[in-house]
Amino acid sequence: MIGVPHVASYYAASANNTVEREPLADHISSDVCVIGAGYTGLSTALHLAELGLSVTVLEAARIGWGASGRNGGQIVNSFSRDIDAIEKVVGKERGKMFGEMAFEGARIIKDVIHKYHIQCDLKHGGLFAALNSKQMQHLTAQKKLWEKHGHVDQLELLDGNDIRLCVNSERYIGGLLDKSGGHIHPLNLALGEAAAVESLGGKIFENSAAIRIEQGANPLIVTAKGSVKAKFVVIAGNAYLNNIMPELQAKSMPCGTQVLTTEPLSDDLANHLLPQDHCVEDCNYLLDYFRLSADKRLIYGGGVVYGGRDPANIEAIIRPKMLATFPQLTGVKIDFAWTGNFLLTLSRLPQVGRIGGNIYYSQGCSGHGVTYTHLAGKILAEAIHGQATRFDAFSHLPHYPFPGGHMLKVPFSAIGAWYYTMRDKLGG
Incomplete structure (x- = not known):
């Protein structure tokens, strides 16, 4: 099976495991369908699987094919706009919550690496x-x-x-x-997280681009050769959405x-x-x-x-x-x-939200994504599992259109x- 290859990077050349997953070729059901096997999607899937939900991940190319497998590999705390800038937007009380979350992404990464024994050349400092x-x-x-x-x-x-x-x-x-x-070696981190998802019963299909989403009480996510019926959908394509949700691309x-x-x-x-x-x-x-x-x-x-x-x-x-x-x-x-x-994004703040009652998304890390995406995955999983306090804090950040x-x-x-x-x- 030959699908879309990883970009010819040092990371791809030194990846721990290059085995391709099969594309989706059946009509299946799942509690949650995650679109995108980068850090946002994998973190969401892993946290959901740890909570006991059935998870299916659809990836248009390969695990970590986008920014998650190509970035500088640096674990940097906070957000693309720092806590004080966020506080000016949301106020001091809610700003405290962002201050508490600003350093959580790095802890999540290190916890996942140690818990699932991921070999990704972790160095400190x-x-x-x-x-x-x-x-x-x-x-x-x-x-x-x-x-x-x-x-x-x-x-x-x-x-x-x-x-x-x-x-x-x-x-x-x-x-x-x-x-x-x-x-860290970013692609090996993504590959290790994918293996962790699968170890908990999650399913990951590569070369399985989502062509359309049929919204409703139980959305249907359609690919070229199959489909997933789910209770919830998480859109985690970030810069590689490919028009699956045009309304998400208008403000980024x-x-x-x-x-x-x-x-x-x-x-x-x-x-x-x-x-x-x-x-x-x-x-x-x-x-x-x-x-x-x-x-x-x-x-x-x-x-x-x-x-x-x-x-x-x-x-x-x-x-x-x-x-x-x-x-x-x-x-x-x-x-x-x-x-x-x-x-x-114009504000350089991430965009988090919900379309209807059951389609969730996070996007727009603005160049500060390694830690934020891991936090986002945990927050999306919390919201789907019924605890939306932190999700709501992010979803209330303003989304501005670009001038012109x-x-x-x-x-x-x-x-x-x-x-x-x-x-x-x-x-x-």
């Missing part, structure tokens, strides 16, 4: 790196904000000397170390980010670049992010392509960024380069990104 004094002030405020919401004994401010013990680069004047952050936009991976580095060079083996992201609006793989490659990502098109030459975009950070890598060979889409509608949201967003890029370069 994540670093936010400041390129100028204004960014350092932001990190100082971020530390106070996170500690205010209970994230204590995990954060350490680093000055210019301290950060060089973590990142051997002249670019950074300081940083903030989050000891509860970390990094797919954006591409690019990643490259070097050849394996010597132990001496790898330890020279990142002595503590932490993952790193800078504080720019259009940020760079990087880390070492388990076999000592540097994985370096950055850049945004609005609208989600694939750039012609990924290496030409990312290599200059990598060399600006680590000129020590001049001449190093690039073994892999790929792109993948994440889903951007579908045709103009890409150029308007690109103009906004240009503004923030110039502000980053000027240190503003």
Whole structure:
């Protein structure tokens, strides 16, 4: 059986298990049908299966085919907009709830890894790196904000000397170390979570795109060769929905980010670049992010392509960024380069909701999805199981349309990104 392959990434080349699941070729029933086998869908399915519900997952391509199997592999706490920005929208009382949830996604990931013995190269420690004094002030405020919401004994401010013990680069004047952050092999995490779902009786079908959803008391999800009748549906396609629910795509936009991976580095060079083996992201609006793989490659990502098109030459975009950070890598060979889409919302806050009484969705992580998606899966499972307090908190976040509608949201967003890029370069 040959279906849609994973993108030719380092992650696909080093995946633990590449066995394809059979496509759906029957008419079956299930308590819940989840559309999408990325982190949102897999986390939802796993939490539902742990609650004793029967779950069927439909994946249009392969498990972790989208952002869940292509991302930078960094476990970063909070949301794409931080707790203080959310508090301004929802008020202080409900803001406390978001503060409590801001650090839960990372805990869910680590709990799942340990509970189901998932081999995904988990490493601890994540670093936010400041390129100028204004960014350092932001990190100082971020530390106070996170500690205010209970994230204590995990954060350490680093000055210019301290950060060089973590990142051997002249670019950074300081940083903030989050000891509860970390990094993983993202595709192997997704594959391990899929195996965990199946170990609890859940069913996963690959190469089984949902063609349409017939709504009603018991929705019917139709694929090319089969169907699933369910009590509840969870739509978890994010940037790869493919028009299954046009109303969900009207207020979001797919954006591409690019990643490259070097050849394996010597132990001496790898330890020279990142002595503590932490993952790193800078504080720019259009940020760079990087880390070492388990076999000592540097994985370096950055850049945004609005609208989600694939750039012609990924290496030409990312290599200059990598060399600006680590000129020590001049001449190093690039073994892999790929792109993948994440889903951007205008507010940069996730969109969570319900269509009718039994179709749930979560989308729009806005580039901050590894931890949020795992939290979202738990919250969606809670709501389906009858406890909707946290789901309601997310569902009340406003969903704004992009200015100018579908045709103009890409150029308007690109103009906004240009503004923030110039502000980053000027240190503003």
